[in-house]
Amino acid sequence: MTDNIAAVPPADGYLGDPAVRAEWDNRYADRHQLWSGRPNGALVAELAGLTPGRVLDVGCGEGADAVWLARGGWDVTAVEVSGVALERAAGHARDAGLTVRWVHATLTEAALPPASFDLVSAQYPALLRTPDAAAERALLAAVAPGGTLLLVHHAGMDTQHSHDSDFDPADYVWPSMVADLLDEDWEIQVDEQRPRVAPDGGAGAHHTDDLVLRARRLR
Numbered sequence: 001m002t003d004n005i006a007a008v009p010p011a012d013g014y015l016g017d018p019a020v021r022a023e024w025d026n027r028y029a030d031r032h033q034l035w036s037g038r039p040n041g042a043l044v045a046e047l048a049g050l051t052p053g054r055v056l057d058v059g060c061g062e063g064a065d066a067v068w069l070a071r072g073g074w075d076v077t078a079v080e081v082s083g084v085a086l087e088r089a090a091g092h093a094r095d096a097g098l099t100v101r102w103v104h105a106t107l108t109e110a111a112l113p114p115a116s117f118d119l120v121s122a123q124y125p126a127l128l129r130t131p132d133a134a135a136e137r138a139l140l141a142a143v144a145p146g147g148t149l150l151l152v153h154h155a156g157m158d159t160q161h162s163h164d165s166d167f168d169p170a171d172y173v174w175p176s177m178v179a180d181l182l183d184e185d186w187e188i189q190v191d192e193q194r195p196r197v198a199p200d201g202g203a204g205a206h207h208t209d210d211l212v213l214r215a216r217r218l219r
């Protein structure tokens, strides 16, 4: 593991675009708790039958998934741009007596050990799209041979155009863009839209359907 991976988030060790951190810090700071505090339904459903190993939680937010995974015996590394969210996440893990490696960085700047996670889980990760598909490639590069990528997003957002916000779907990475990069080294196990097992409460509770991409790295 690299030096920027620590048991508690470093105060000033953030690796990534300061504007992205500021945007998300502001969003989290607006509310005492932004998300539901429960693990995501698609993650819980897709993990049935998987043996716990090393997992990377991408865009872990306030840490509900990371804590749930650690409680289930996974060795968890969680990467997140918002220091506000990470402090909450680390607090939840501490309260539960669980250990998680928190990485305060954008996925692409996190200097994660390559090809070393049995599971890479990205639940509604809001990754910015770049011409070189850096975020998509970073997701794939983190998965160990034999490991699984699980990418879940809100259905409909990839085509949603809002007149009253700055949100432009063209700015973000969607599951179809990652699926497009999967070659013969990957087996697609799930690539579908389905009803979401929505958590009670939280800012995303109104989303009704998920896009779920699950792929296994063969070699």
Ligand SMILES: C[S@@+](CC[C@H](N)C(=O)[O-])C[C@H]1O[C@@H](n2cnc3c(N)ncnc32)[C@H](O)[C@@H]1O
Residues within 6 Å of the ligand: 020, 024, 035, 040, 058, 059, 060, 061, 062, 079, 080, 081, 082, 085, 105, 106, 107, 108, 122, 123, 124, 125, 126, 127, 128
């Ligand atoms: C919609 S929230 C989802 C949070 C969490 N996965 C959940 O399901 O509750 C997206 C999260 O991704 C984080 N994020 C955005 N861009 C990121 C990046 N490039 N690398 C890592 N985290 C990022 C945001 O700060 C935010 O916490």
